[in-house]
Amino acid sequence: MKSKEKKKHKDNLAQINTSGGIREKAKKKHASSKFYLNNPYIIQWPEISKEDQEIILNSVLNIFSFFPSQKKKNKISSRKKDLKDNENTNDINESNKSIMGSIDDNVSSSQDDKREIIRKSMTLGINETTKLLEIYSKIGIPLSAPSYLRFFEKVDENHLSLLKDNKSANILKVVIVCKEDIQHNILYSHFPVLCGVVNETLSKIEASDDNSQSGIRLVTLPKGSEQQLSEAAGLKRLAAIGIMKNTPYAEKMIDYIFKKIPPPQIPWLKHPTMFYPTSIIQTSNK
DSSP states (O other), X not given: OHHHHHHHHHHHHHXXXXXXXXXXXXXXXXXXXXXXXOOTTOOOOOOOOXXXXXXXXXXXXXXXXXXXXXXXXXXXXXXXXXHHHHHHTTOOOHHHHHHHHHHHTSSOHHHHHHHHHHHHTEEESHHHHHHHHHHHHTTTOOTTSOGGGOOSOOOOHHHHHHHHTTOOTTOEEEEEEOGGGOSOGGGTTTHHHHHHHHHHHHHHHSOGGGGGGOSOEEEEOOTTHHHHHHHHHTOSOOOEEEEETTOTTOHHHHHHHHHHSOOOOOXXXXXXXXXXXXXXXXXXXX
């Protein structure tokens, strides 16, 4: 009995001595802060309310109403394949022939013309939209600049003169990006900078009589918009769109966007001699 009591007494002493001791203190970690320099060349995306995003999304979907959706394309191709199989087995009849004719004439010629006009007045996709912005951004680069700054195709002089007068019908006015649906930000993070550079360039060459619609606006759409746009346009993916000044059925939308959304600006291009303090970011590690 005494040996058991001694052992119990030792265990109690061990608990008393270890509580609040080195082992207990080792478990408590103090929160530490780390400081690092922020990238000074980050341009913020324009802030847009959810209500405005929905209005703009519906406007773009309305423009795409003349495009055959991907589901409709798949349905038509599937029905054509079925009819072709029937024809090969000599089971086709007059009703099938009429169905084949109705499929071929599913989209009227007037709709085809409208779709073609709309397609030529837009850029569809990240690559196509980025390429046009890069062409615009090179307008202000002088011929004396290093060759690595002048690697794009030469800008048409007639087009440049129209840009200067702000009279070009196919001048880019709105860039729409579904950034919430893009997994990697490296695919879309260049848009604010490119739009800012283009706006600074256009501000020097555009006529001053149309300041209300000078430059380019950058718009972001809510999550899930890419799927809606791609289905409406009949494409597998569509994460970025460029809207031109002459895009059919887009005039009211462009006016709305220019009233609601400010243009992306790059402050150090407007005032290159101004000092901008270094931005330091603090993060806490717990």
